[in-house]
Amino acid sequence: MQQLEEEVKQVIIDVLQLEDITPADIVSDAPLFVDGLGLDSIDALELGVAIQKRYGISLSADSAETRNHFASVRTLAAMIASNRKK
Secondary structure, eight states: OHHHHHHHHHHHHHHTTOTTOOGGGSOTTSBSBSSTTOBOHHHHHHHHHHHHHHHOOOOOTTOHHHHHHTTBHHHHHHHHHHHOOO
């Protein structure tokens, strides 16, 4: 799971063009929104689209469950691991 977390961190950096951040700078349990990385709703949309394309996962933007999955890198990696198409 740690390898997937590192991969998710790199996806976040690449998709959101976070030039001054490395995967080591992102704490897996830290919030992605407001505190932590401080991402916003536009970032969430871009990240959601990238994850859907990369891992073949269907996400609903209006779902409370989806919002919970985007709480941290760790929760996002867990959701990807349990839902991605092989």
